[in-house]
Amino acid sequence: MSTAVARRSSLPGFGLTMGLTLTWLSVIILIPLAGLFLKTFELSPAQFWEILTSRRTLNALKISFGLSFAAACVNLVMGTIIVWALVRYRFPGRRLFDAIVDIPFALPTAVAGVALTQLFATKGWLGAPLAELGIKVAFTPIGIFIAMVFIGIPFVVRTVQPVLIDLDPEIEEAAASLGANRWHTVFRVILPSLIPALLTGFALAFARAVGEYGSVIFIAGNLPNVSEIAPLLIVIRLSEFRYADATAIAVIMLLASFLIILVVNRLQRWAQARIPVH
Amino acid sequence: MIRRILPLVAGLLWASSAFAADYTLLNVSYDPTRELYADFNKAFAAAYQKETGKSVEIKQSHGGSGSQARSVIDGLQADVVTLALAYDIDAIAAKGLVAPDWQKRLSLNASPYTSTIVFLVRKGNPKAIKDWDDLIKPGVQVITPNPKTSGGARWNYLAAWGFAEKKFGSADKAKKFVGDLFKNVPVLDTGARGSTVTFVERGVGDVLLAWENEAFLAQREFGKDKFEIVAPPLSILAEPPVAVVDKVADKKGTRPVAEAYLKYWYTKEGQEIAARNSYRPRDSEIAKEYEKSFAKVELFTIDDVFGGWTKAQKDHFGEGGIFDQIYKN
Amino acid sequence: MPTQSSFVTPATPMRAYASTADLAISPPSHREASDRARAVASPKDLRTEPAPVRFVIIALAVTFLTVFVVLPLVVVFASAFSKGISAYFSALAEPEALSAIRLTLLVAAISVALNLVFGVIAAWAIAKFEFRGKTFLITLIDLPFSVSPVISGLVFVLLFGAQGYWGTWLQANNIHILFAVPGITLATIFVTFPFVARSLIPLMQEQGTQEEEAAISLGASGLQTFFRVTLPNIKWGLLYGVLLCNARAMGEFGAVSVVSGHIRGETNTMPLLVEILYNEYQFVASFAIASLLAMLALITLVVKTVLEQRLDEGQTPRDDPRDH
Numbered sequence: 001m002s003t004a005v006a007r008r009s010s011l012p013g014f015g016l017t018m019g020l021t022l023t024w025l026s027v028i029i030l031i032p033l034a035g036l037f038l039k040t041f042e043l044s045p046a047q048f049w050e051i052l053t054s055r056r057t058l059n060a061l062k063i064s065f066g067l068s069f070a071a072a073c074v075n076l077v078m079g080t081i082i083v084w085a086l087v088r089y090r091f092p093g094r095r096l097f098d099a100i101v102d103i104p105f106a107l108p109t110a111v112a113g114v115a116l117t118q119l120f121a122t123k124g125w126l127g128a129p130l131a132e133l134g135i136k137v138a139f140t141p142i143g144i145f146i147a148m149v150f151i152g153i154p155f156v157v158r159t160v161q162p163v164l165i166d167l168d169p170e171i172e173e174a175a176a177s178l179g180a181n182r183w184h185t186v187f188r189v190i191l192p193s194l195i196p197a198l199l200t201g202f203a204l205a206f207a208r209a210v211g212e213y214g215s216v217i218f219i220a221g222n223l224p225n226v227s228e229i230a231p232l233l234i235v236i237r238l239s240e241f242r243y244a245d246a247t248a249i250a251v252i253m254l255l256a257s258f259l260i261i262l263v264v265n266r267l268q269r270w271a272q273a274r275i276p277v278h
Numbered sequence: 279m280i281r282r283i284l285p286l287v288a289g290l291l292w293a294s295s296a297f298a299a300d301y302t303l304l305n306v307s308y309d310p311t312r313e314l315y316a317d318f319n320k321a322f323a324a325a326y327q328k329e330t331g332k333s334v335e336i337k338q339s340h341g342g343s344g345s346q347a348r349s350v351i352d353g354l355q356a357d358v359v360t361l362a363l364a365y366d367i368d369a370i371a372a373k374g375l376v377a378p379d380w381q382k383r384l385s386l387n388a389s390p391y392t393s394t395i396v397f398l399v400r401k402g403n404p405k406a407i408k409d410w411d412d413l414i415k416p417g418v419q420v421i422t423p424n425p426k427t428s429g430g431a432r433w434n435y436l437a438a439w440g441f442a443e444k445k446f447g448s449a450d451k452a453k454k455f456v457g458d459l460f461k462n463v464p465v466l467d468t469g470a471r472g473s474t475v476t477f478v479e480r481g482v483g484d485v486l487l488a489w490e491n492e493a494f495l496a497q498r499e500f501g502k503d504k505f506e507i508v509a510p511p512l513s514i515l516a517e518p519p520v521a522v523v524d525k526v527a528d529k530k531g532t533r534p535v536a537e538a539y540l541k542y543w544y545t546k547e548g549q550e551i552a553a554r555n556s557y558r559p560r561d562s563e564i565a566k567e568y569e570k571s572f573a574k575v576e577l578f579t580i581d582d583v584f585g586g587w588t589k590a591q592k593d594h595f596g597e598g599g600i601f602d603q604i605y606k607n
Numbered sequence: 608m609p610t611q612s613s614f615v616t617p618a619t620p621m622r623a624y625a626s627t628a629d630l631a632i633s634p635p636s637h638r639e640a641s642d643r644a645r646a647v648a649s650p651k652d653l654r655t656e657p658a659p660v661r662f663v664i665i666a667l668a669v670t671f672l673t674v675f676v677v678l679p680l681v682v683v684f685a686s687a688f689s690k691g692i693s694a695y696f697s698a699l700a701e702p703e704a705l706s707a708i709r710l711t712l713l714v715a716a717i718s719v720a721l722n723l724v725f726g727v728i729a730a731w732a733i734a735k736f737e738f739r740g741k742t743f744l745i746t747l748i749d750l751p752f753s754v755s756p757v758i759s760g761l762v763f764v765l766l767f768g769a770q771g772y773w774g775t776w777l778q779a780n781n782i783h784i785l786f787a788v789p790g791i792t793l794a795t796i797f798v799t800f801p802f803v804a805r806s807l808i809p810l811m812q813e814q815g816t817q818e819e820e821a822a823i824s825l826g827a828s829g830l831q832t833f834f835r836v837t838l839p840n841i842k843w844g845l846l847y848g849v850l851l852c853n854a855r856a857m858g859e860f861g862a863v864s865v866v867s868g869h870i871r872g873e874t875n876t877m878p879l880l881v882e883i884l885y886n887e888y889q890f891v892a893s894f895a896i897a898s899l900l901a902m903l904a905l906i907t908l909v910v911k912t913v914l915e916q917r918l919d920e921g922q923t924p925r926d927d928p929r930d931h
Contacts, residue, residue, distance in 0.1 A: 011819055012829035017732035021744075024725040028796055029750060032762035035772055039765055056605070078671050085668035089661055097669060099908055103676050106904035106911075108858025109756075110878035111897040114885050115679035118686060118894075122481045125678065139465055139482055150675050182656055211755030214860035214878070218885075221465040221482075224424075224605055231757040235865065236468060238761065239345035239427045241369070242597075247765065250758045257753040261746055304870060312887060339870045340883075353769035353778060354786045354868045373770075471886045479888070499888050529781070 036254065039247040051248040056224050057233065061252070064230040067141060068209035071148035072156075075205045076198060078149075079156025086157075087164045105154045109214025116147055117218040139221035144229060147215045152205030159201035163194055163271075196271030200264055207260040211253065299335035301535045306356035308343035308429050308518070309471040310492040314555040315360070321551055322542045326535065334535055342469035343429030350375065350523065357527045357536045360520045362429020362470075364388075365587040367521050380521040386560050389517035390543030391552035394575055395430075395437040397508040398477065398486040398493040405484045409510050410441040413485065414458040421483035422463055423473040425594075425601055429518070430470035432595060434487040437514035439594075440583045444512065457604045478505070489516070490572070494556035509573030514580065683901045686894035698892035699899070706872045707880040707896065714788065714863075714876060715856040718795040722852055726803025727845070731833070733804070734811035735819070745808070751800045759797045760865025763790055786868030791876065794862040799852045806848030807841055810918075814840055843917040850914065854907040858900055 040048060051057060085091070086098050104112065120127040120137040130137055137143050167190065175185040191198075213231040221227035228236075230249055237246035307315060319336040326334050339346065339354065343362035350356045351373050359376075361367055364387070370376050381388045399407050405418050413420050423431040435456060442455035465482055467473045470492055477486035478496050485508075486493070493507045520540050527533040542548045549561040553568040584590035594600045655661070688695055698704065729748065733741060751759065765771050767784040777784060784790045818840070822832040838845075860878040867874045875883060877896050884893035 011735050011816055011823065011832075013833075014732060014736045014738075017728045018736075018738075020725065021729040021732050024729070025744075025747060028793070028800055029747065032766055032797070033750075035765045036758070036762050038772075078667070081664055082668040082672065085665045088655065089665055091665050091669075093669075097672050099912055100672060100676050102908055102911070103680060103904060106854050106858075106907045107680070108860060108878050108881075108900045108904070110860040110881045111683060111858070111900045111904075112679060113860075114881060114893060114897055115682045117480070119679055119682050121479075125682065126674070138480060139476065146675075150679070153671075153675065186656075207753040211753065211758070213755060213757050214864075218882075222424075222468070223464060223466050227465075231755045231861065234755075234757050234761060236424070236427055238764070238865070239342060239348055239468065241344075241348050241351070243765070243770075246761060250755075250761055253755055254758060257750070257755075261749060261753055265742070265746065309886075337870050337873055339868055341869055349786065349868050351769060352764060352771075352785060353767075353774060353783070354870075355783065469886075475886055475888070479890075 033254070036247055036250055039243065040251050043244050043248065047244070048248055051245050052252060056228075057230075057245070057249060059225040060228050060230040060233040060249070063141065063144070063226075063228065064210050064253075065256075067145045067229075068148055068206050068212075071145055071152055071209050072202050072206040074149050075152040075156045076202045079153060079160060079201060079205075080194075080198065082153070082157050083160045083164055087161060101154050101157045103154075104151050109151070109212070110218075112150060112215035113147070113218035116143075116150060116215065120146060120219060138219050139227070141220075141227050143219035143221070144216050144227060147219050148209035148212060151212055151215055152209050155204040155208060156198070156201035159204065160194060160197045163197040164190075167193060196267050200267045200271070203260055203264045203267065207257060207264075210256060210260075300332040301334040301532055303334060303336045303357040303532060303536055303539060304339065304355055305336055305358050305360055305539075306339045306346050306350055306354060307360040308346060308362040309340055309469040310430065310474075310489050310495070311360065311518075312338070312340050312471075313495060314491070314552070314557060317555060318543075318548065318551050321547060322539055325542060325547065326538060332535075334539075336539070340471075342423070342427040344427045345468065355526050355530070356523050357530065357532050358520060358522050358540060360518065362516075362518050363432060363587060364517070364519045365432075365591045366429060367519055368588065370521075370523065375523050375525045376521050377524055381519060383522075384520065384540060385544065387517055388519045388521060390520060390540075390548065390560060391518065391557035392560065393490045393516045393518065393557050394509075394513045394577055395434050395487055395516065396490045396493050396513065396573070396575075397510065398474075398488050398496060399484065399506050399508055401504055401506060403506055403508065407485050407508055410438055410512075411445070411455075413438070413487075414455060414462060418462055418485065419464050419483040420459060420462045420485055420487060421465060421473050421477040422487040423470050424466040424468055427468045428470055428473075430489050430492070431466075431473075432590075433489070433514055433516045435594065435601065436580065436584060436590060438487075440514055440578050441510070441512050443583065444578075453600055453604070456600075460604055490558070491556040507573070509575050512576045512578070514583075515577040517579075680901060680905075683894055683897050686890060687898040689894075690891045694891050695895050695898075698889070698895040701892065703872050703875070704880065704892070704896060707875050707877045708899070710788070710791075710873075710875070711857050711877045714792050714795050715853055717792050718799055718856045719849055719853050721796055722799055722803050723845075723849055726807060726848060726852075729804040730807035730811050730841075731837075734808050735816050748801050748804055751798055756798060756859065756861025757865060759862035760794050763793055763797075763866050785866055786870070786874060788874070790866040791863050791874060794866045795856050795859050798859050798862050799856045802852035802855065803845070803848035806844050806851070810841055810844040811837070843914055847911065847914045847918065850907055850910055854904065857903055 043051070082101065086094060086101075117138055118124055120130070120143060122128065122131045122136065122138065124138070127138055135142070137146060171189055171193070172185055175189045176182070180188070211231060213229075213235075216229055217232055220229060220232070222232060230253055234246045234249050237243075237249065305315060305319075315336075315338055319338070323334050323336065326332065339349070339356070341349070343366045347359070347361060347366035347369050350359060350370050359367055359370060364381060367376060367380060371378050371380055377383070384390070397407055399405070405412070405415075407413065407418065412418065422434045425431040425435045438459055439452050439456050442452035443449060446452065446455065465473070465476050467476055470489060473486060474488060474492055474496055477483050478500055486496075488496070497505050497507060520543065522533065522536045522540060524533075527536045543552070544560075546561065546564065549559040549564040553559040553564050553571070556571065558572055559565050559568065580587060580590055584593070592599065656664070733744065764785060766773055767777060767790060768774050769778050769785075784793070818836050819832050822836045823829075827835065858878055859876075860882075863876055864879055864882075867876070867879055869875060869879065869883065871883075877900055881893050881897045881900070884890075884896065
């Protein structure tokens with residue numbers, strides 16, 4: 001290892017590139033985020049607490065985090081099913097469906113927002129039949145949930161897919177030859193080895209949904225305490241010239257993002273630590 | 279196909295600066311005035327060119343009145359602001375961008391056109407909504423934007439309050455009435471236009487509380503066979519004010535043209551444009567000419583009932599004000 | 608045989624967006640092929656499910672993707688062309704639409720160019736050298752992936768707004784950042800910050816430093832080494848990062864919405880115009896702009912698929928010796 005380090009250091013440009021990297025990172029990311037934190041220090045802890053525990057803020061956070069969690073759960077299940085179908089089976093259009101998994105990632109959020117709204121409004125292609133069944137999607141929390149499911153699906157699929165592909169076939173064969181039935185093999189052998197990837201995908205989908213704005217605001221009812229997401233509340237507080245409120249909510253969400261990233265990193269280390277098992 | 283795409287490409291390559299005018303004004307306005315100012319800007323630019331030989335281009339920015347005021351305070355370089363209510367311009371004045379006496383600089387409270395709040399209902403008025411107290415009936419869904427961000431929504435709220443206070447005789451009862459009304463509101467958009475889209479296009483709600491001009495516009499766009507306008511017997515006189523943003527206009531050297539722009543509202547042509555776009559004109563002659571376009575509604579003013587905007591804002595929409603109390607309960 | 612190497616060292620930058628940190632994502636195609644060969648080879652394979660189960664899983668997957676992904680896309684184009692082709696094109700030829708397209712292209716060009724340069728620099732520093740705190744640095748670079756776009760806009764309002772930290776000074780010196788192109792560009796750079804660097808770091812780490820060291824020892828300068836040795840090795844990965852960076856830059860809505868000021872014909876980008884036209888009852892025009900953005904997304908996906916194949920091809924010979 002020490003020789004590797006020594007060899008690496010023989011390349012030029014470390015000081016320069018690292019300096020530029022840190023400068024650029026500071027200008028674009030760190031200073032602006034520091035400004036956000038600094039702004040909240042203008043509040044006393046009591047004020048900060050009062051903003052966060054006000055009914056409307058709490059509800060917005062609950063809606064954002066709660067629905068994101070629910071959407072990430074659906075993504076987890078459906079994502080696994082999609083990955084399974086794409087990796088293990090062959091069916092007409094498989095490659096096409098594999099490619100379109102990325103659409104929610106590539107499609108601008110505003111476009112997704114108007115499209116989903118059009119689709120699920122009471123006069124829409126899907127909204128009309130659902131309305132017949134008495135289910136209203138657009139402008140209700142269900143609409144928010146749908147938008148979150150939409151944007152989250154690629155994250156689960158794309159984190160789990162390579163792991164399932166790489167899974168050692170011998171494990172399954174061994175399990176089967178030892179007399180385990182297929183059901184047993186899948187749930188006791190395969191799925192456990194996918195857990196780190198599944199959790200990572202879940203966390204990424206969750207993180208994305210919590211912060212999502214563009215695709216949600218069109219389809220959400222934006223009714224305080226019912227269908228108002230936290231990012232929208234930030235925008236509304238900003239419009240009302242209540243910077244303190246906006247920044248307080250933003251800081252909490254930012255801390256949540258940090259936390260999720262840390263969890264994801266942990267998960268990945270866990271995933272790597274498990275490798276010798278294979 | 280090629281013939282259709284070519285002009286597109288040509289237009290893209292043609293930098294917009296090629297048409298640079300002698301003056302460029304930025305008018306920061308509220309939501310439902312898009313069509314009004316599209317019309318007015320064209321007329322003013324032509325009139326100004328004819329009179330002074332100088333060309334002027336007017337850029338527009340629209341949004342919820344409160345959000346727009348916030349943007350101007352945050353540095354949006356507006357030469358003129360044409361907002362939904364005086365309080366939002368007062369907020370800009372409080373930051374020193376507009377002189378405190380701005381409302382006295384133009385006649386009629388610096389509100390060259392007025393409007394009122396009416397109800398837009400679905401064809402045949404299935405819920406039989408005729409007056410304000412029909413709005414609090416169970417099962418009636420009322421669409422209005424968020425009073426915190428939208429000027430129109432504040433007029434809606436105050437109109438309802440004014441009605442209730444007159445009918446039930448006390449502020450407490452008015453508060454209960456408005457509280458009941460907001461219990462019937464399923465969606466709170468940030469701007470008046472968002473609410474109209476919710477009601478008209480998304481098919482949510484039984485009645486839209488709307489600016490009179492916005493209700494007429496929706497009817498024009500989507501057909502009289504789909505929506506009806508119901509004018510309540512009593513409503514509020516909404517006075518959307520206009521002002522030059524002194525600090526910006528002076529810095530950019532656009533004050534003369536900005537002032538001429540606002541004064542143009544007070545000409546016959548300006549008043550005619552307002553009336554054509556379903557805003558109530560101030561000029562008595564034009565008003566008479568368009569009399570039939572507007573329903574007869576008894577109108578009370580904000581000064582009569584609420585003692586002016588500053589007080590109304592503080593009592594009702596400020597931090598911990600009555601609107602906050604309604605939404606906490 | 609799946610090997611440890613393909614797991615530990617991230618093989619390709621594929622799906623860079625999903626990998627917030629060191630998650631290893633290996634190229635699917637060549638292994639997948641052998642996988643399938645195995646699955647298809649013997650019908651009694653122990654590694655598959657009974658036909659009805661297979662059918663249900665495929666049906667679920669296809670239905671879900673159709674409802675949630677394909678239909679929204681179809682709606683965009685159906686709505687855009689609902690009043691015919693000429694309505695579609697005249698909507699796009701509106702001065703406001705053209706100005707939004709121009710602004711979007713301009714902002715994306717600046718943001719992508721800057722993120723390209725700094726992404727390469729950051730990847731060089733991180734991938735070619737060992738230092739303490741590397742993981743932490745990568746986490747910071749990843750941060751914009753999980754920050755809400757609204758917050759990405761808000762931070763610049765707090766800095767550059769007239770009431771913000773530097774607002775007074777900026778106003779006094781007549782420098783306009785917020786509600787103008789610089790602010791929109793800054794917010795876009797913020798949200799697209801990680802794409803290029805995160806696409807390159809795993810690739811450059813895997814390629815190691817031997818080739819560069821050889822070049823240096825033969826007397827090449829640092830820049831020469833980079834352009835003659837490193838760049839050819841990472842060009843597909845770089846393109847990949849630029850592609851994703853560009854897609855996000857052109858499509859960003861939340862962050863840009865907060866800093867734009869919505870001046871018509873001046874500070875409205877295409878995604879913002881989609882919203883504005885939508886709120887103006889101009890649904891055809893709104894969906895026409897949206898369809899351009901949707902087309903951008905589709906093109907991005909196609910190019911991405913091609914690039915992934917290139918990356919796989921570049922990968923295979925490199926992987927093989929280690930496999931044995």
